C-alpha cells in the first residue's frame with residue numbers, strides 16, 4: 001500500500017515535534033519554571049502597562065523552535081500570566097508587533113516608532 005509522500009512527511013514531523021516537546025517540557029522544565037516564577041512572580045507584560053498580575057507561565061522571549069541552548073537560556077525567559085502568554089505574546093509571534101498602550105499612552109511595543117522619538121511624544125510633533 002502506497003502512502004502519499006506529504007502525508008508521511010507531515011506525520012513524521014508531527015511525531016518529531018511531539019517527541020521534542022515531551023523531551024523539553026518534562027520534569028526538569030517544570031522544576032526550572034517553578035523556580036523562575038518564584039523569583040519573578042509578576043507578569044512582565046502586565047507590569048509594563050502598570051498592572052500587578054501574578055504570572056503563571058514561563059515564556060521564551062525569542063521562540064526556541066527546538067533549539068536546546070535557547071530553550072534553557074534563562075536570559076530568554078520571562079514570567080507571563082496565561083492571558084498574556086496566549087494572547088498578546090502569541091500575537092507578537094504571529095505578527096511581529098505587540099498591541100496595546102501603556103498608561104502614558106505610548107505603545108507597549110518597544111519597537112513602535114512612537115517609542116523611538118527620543119523622549120518626544122506624538123503631540124510634540126504636531127499634526
Ligand SMILES: [Zn+2]
Pocket residue numbers: 043044045046047053080081082083084085
Ligand atoms: Zn499579563
